Amino acid sequence: MQYSSALSRWHTTSAIRQFRYEDIINDGIQGHLPFSPSLVPISGHPLVKEKGVQEKILYRCMTEYMLFTTYLEILLINPSLTFLIFGDHNFNLDDCIYTDAMKIYCDEGYHALFSLETFTHVDIPYYKGIREIKKPNSIQRVFNIINNLDKTRRGVALLSFAMVSETMVTNSLLSAMKDETVAASVRSIISAHAEDEGKHQAFFMRVYPLIWHQLPENEKNELGSIFRNFAESFVEPDWDFYSAVLQESSFDKAEVNLIISDVKSTFNLDLAVNSATPATRKVLKNCEHELLKKWERL
Ligand SMILES: [Fe+2]
Numbered sequence: 001m002q003y004s005s006a007l008s009r010w011h012t013t014s015a016i017r018q019f020r021y022e023d024i025i026n027d028g029i030q031g032h033l034p035f036s037p038s039l040v041p042i043s044g045h046p047l048v049k050e051k052g053v054q055e056k057i058l059y060r061c062m063t064e065y066m067l068f069t070t071y072l073e074i075l076l077i078n079p080s081l082t083f084l085i086f087g088d089h090n091f092n093l094d095d096c097i098y099t100d101a102m103k104i105y106c107d108e109g110y111h112a113l114f115s116l117e118t119f120t121h122v123d124i125p126y127y128k129g130i131r132e133i134k135k136p137n138s139i140q141r142v143f144n145i146i147n148n149l150d151k152t153r154r155g156v157a158l159l160s161f162a163m164v165s166e167t168m169v170t171n172s173l174l175s176a177m178k179d180e181t182v183a184a185s186v187r188s189i190i191s192a193h194a195e196d197e198g199k200h201q202a203f204f205m206r207v208y209p210l211i212w213h214q215l216p217e218n219e220k221n222e223l224g225s226i227f228r229n230f231a232e233s234f235v236e237p238d239w240d241f242y243s244a245v246l247q248e249s250s251f252d253k254a255e256v257n258l259i260i261s262d263v264k265s266t267f268n269l270d271l272a273v274n275s276a277t278p279a280t281r282k283v284l285k286n287c288e289h290e291l292l293k294k295w296e297r298l
């Protein structure tokens, strides 16, 4: 299968080459919501509305989202690209794939930076410096899955995680952008990110099947059973984080438990995974049809 580049216009269209965000973050929130309520299920709960803390919670979740992006790009996606470009493997791939991977590496570094600067630009009482922030639970879940594997398999597993994440990420970014109640500054930062991610998705959709066909059978078997775990770790809301946010908003323990259990009762993990992963499942189908059966095991 011939590879055709999704990043051929990168030098003129990528965010790192043409998106300036300094003035945008100065605009702040300006009477709009800091984040889309559709992305924060606890924000619509009647007790949250009654107490008048919806905006505070959305603000906290927006900053957590920006921080999550920073961690994701620096700790997971860029290391996966480093493995693809210079890692210990014998993939036979077009040279153009490696230069495209380097373009994505630059994109992700820029996404990490502008997400972090959005986060640190505003005065946040709990922010004590980059190295003091707790790693988001979903990121830790991915590390746990990868570190459970034999050391020699972790590079390919990381790359497989990147495929899953990069084929899912555009959906969530796009839905966040459509909500016009959200501040234009936040939406334009998310939008600049989403435009790059559309190209990254095309890259992984084209490249991952080429890699898959070069993997040994035992490695394919092992990976087949963890693609879905990767997707679930990103789709499942971080209930511990939500509990902490509610406590910060002065809800007592009983109220926190009530809100979390109400929201949990409306959440369906299988449905959420399915709606977030049409492109991911297409990649798996292009690798081999049997992979979808493993994916749908639940
Ligand atoms: Fe990104």
Ligand SMILES: [Fe+2]
Pocket (backbone or CB within 6 Å): 077, 108, 166, 196, 197, 200
């Ligand atoms: Fe990306």
